[in-house]
Amino acid sequence: MTRYAARATLLLCALHAGAAAAQPITMEASATAGHSSEDAVSAAATQLRAFGDVGPRIHVYAEAAWGTTTDDQVDAFGAAYPYQNRPQIVETYAERMFRPRGAILGVKGGRYRTPFGIYAASDQSYNGFLRPPLMRYDGYFSISNNFLEQGADLIAGVPRLTVEATVGAPADIGSVHRRSGLDTVARAQAYAGPIVAGVSYIRTEPYQSPRFAHGRAEFGGLDLRVSYSGVELRGELIDGRPFAGTKTIGWYTDLMVHRVGMGPVTALARIEDLAYQTAPPFDMHGRRQTVGARVRIIQPLALQVNLIHQSGAPAAYGGQALDVALTYTVRR
Numbered sequence: 001m002t003r004y005a006a007r008a009t010l011l012l013c014a015l016h017a018g019a020a021a022a023q024p025i026t027m028e029a030s031a032t033a034g035h036s037s038e039d040a041v042s043a044a045a046t047q048l049r050a051f052g053d054v055g056p057r058i059h060v061y062a063e064a065a066w067g068t069t070t071d072d073q074v075d076a077f078g079a080a081y082p083y084q085n086r087p088q089i090v091e092t093y094a095e096r097m098f099r100p101r102g103a104i105l106g107v108k109g110g111r112y113r114t115p116f117g118i119y120a121a122s123d124q125s126y127n128g129f130l131r132p133p134l135m136r137y138d139g140y141f142s143i144s145n146n147f148l149e150q151g152a153d154l155i156a157g158v159p160r161l162t163v164e165a166t167v168g169a170p171a172d173i174g175s176v177h178r179r180s181g182l183d184t185v186a187r188a189q190a191y192a193g194p195i196v197a198g199v200s201y202i203r204t205e206p207y208q209s210p211r212f213a214h215g216r217a218e219f220g221g222l223d224l225r226v227s228y229s230g231v232e233l234r235g236e237l238i239d240g241r242p243f244a245g246t247k248t249i250g251w252y253t254d255l256m257v258h259r260v261g262m263g264p265v266t267a268l269a270r271i272e273d274l275a276y277q278t279a280p281p282f283d284m285h286g287r288r289q290t291v292g293a294r295v296r297i298i299q300p301l302a303l304q305v306n307l308i309h310q311s312g313a314p315a316a317y318g319g320q321a322l323d324v325a326l327t328y329t330v331r332r
Contacts, residue, residue, distance in 0.1 A: 025052035025060075027332045034130065034304075034325030036076040043069040043077040043325075047090075057097050063090040063121070072175065076323050079132045080125030082146055082174045090121075090173060091148070104162060106155040111171050114147040115164055115187050116200045117223045117236045128256065128266055128294030130306045130323040133236070134274035134286050135250030138174040141242040141276040141284065142250055143202065143219060146174030149183060160191045170205065178217075179205040196225040206243040215244030230259035242276075250274035264296035286312040292323075302327050 028049040035042045045067030054060055067083035069076075077083065081090055093110030113119050124132060124145050135142045151168020166185040170178035181204070189198040200221040206213040219240030226233045235253035242248055252272035258265070269291045276284040292306035306323040 025050055025054075028329065029331075030126070030327055030329040032077070032325055032327045034077050034323065036074065036130075036321055036323045038074050038076060038308075038321035038323075039071050041069060041071045041074045041076055043067065043083055045077070045081070045083060047081065054094075058094060059096070060094045062092045064088065065090050075131050075137050076321070077130055077325060078137065079129060079145060080121050082138070084175070088173050095153075102158075104155070104157050104159065108153040108155075109151070111148055111150045112153065113145075114143070114149050114183075114202065115153060115166055115185055116143055116147075116202050116219070117187075117198065117221045117238070118225070118234065119145075126302070126327060126329075128268040128292055128304050128306075129254070129270060129290065130292075130304055130325055131290070131308070133250075133252040133270070134272050134288060135236065135238050135248075135252060138176045140250075140274060140286075141208075141246065141248045142238060142274065143221075144172070144174055144176065146176075147172050147178070149185065151183070161188070163188045172207070176207040178207045179210070181205040194227045198223045208243060213243035215241075217242050219248070230257060230262075232256045245278070247277040248275070249277070266294040268292050268294065284312070286310065300329050302329075 030047045032045045033043070045065065047063065047065045049063045051059070051061040064087060065081040066087045067081060068085040069083040072083060081088070089111070091112050093108055093112045095106055095108035098105040113121065118124070124136070132145045134140055136145045138144045138146055148171040149166055149168035150171040151166060153164060153166045155162055155164040157163050164187040166183070168183050169180060170183060172178055183202070183204040185202045187198060187200045189196065200223070203216055203218050206217045219238055221236060221238045223236045224234065233253070233255055235251065237251040239249050250273065252270055255269045257267045270289070272288050274286050288308060288310040290306050290308050292304070295303040297303055304325045304327065308321045308323065310321070
């Protein structure tokens, strides 16, 4: 179950459940080592998480990560956090859920991932894909999985429709950092059986140099997730501008299959496209296709394998690559 599906179930149950005992703090650690045939890149990383309840409906979450790679110009293994050879605080926040008159109201404060599209760490990592989508990678004139907000987030709605709004400042941890300033992010999400659909909007500061990047970055996005009988189909579409006078359009579609009879194997595939439109020769159009699998070897140990074909710009694209990683996770 993805974090989005889990959150949807939690929101639906919250209206009917009585007071429950607080969830104790859970500690989790993951270690990953991987290798890619693209430029013979190797990587290693450790991620630490602590989460649970500290009072009635008060949930806390903290996450730190360290990662290193032999070539930080290759985007292999960068789906959840950057590989910059230093420990980094990723998320630290507290949130509380209220139930006024059968509705849903939640408040979150601290440092958290930018709530745009399919943004949760669990949706972008440890699910079999070893690279972020092109539209979510640092430096590709779009948004990034390494965008973080430092501020306050409000979620309100009814069980099958919620609206989320964030006001904060950039707290990015990747190779690019947005300029200081006020960010606004809004998201609406609807649930209907196995379908979760969302629409997002962000207005923020660019991360490019102010010498040529003028104005604000603005993006709108659509996302969709459908799950049925061990098959999940999901995707995102983004359209907007990284700064004035430019335009970025990108999308990806994922298919993940884990049906009875497949044992410990989850099969996966992704197709994606990203176009940055500006004056030549600075424009960019990249395409990528991925097939692979996630194999649970033993309960805490998983193997992830991706075969990638990529084409277009940046110039580093071209040909095929094989990415392989092992992840060991323990929880207390």
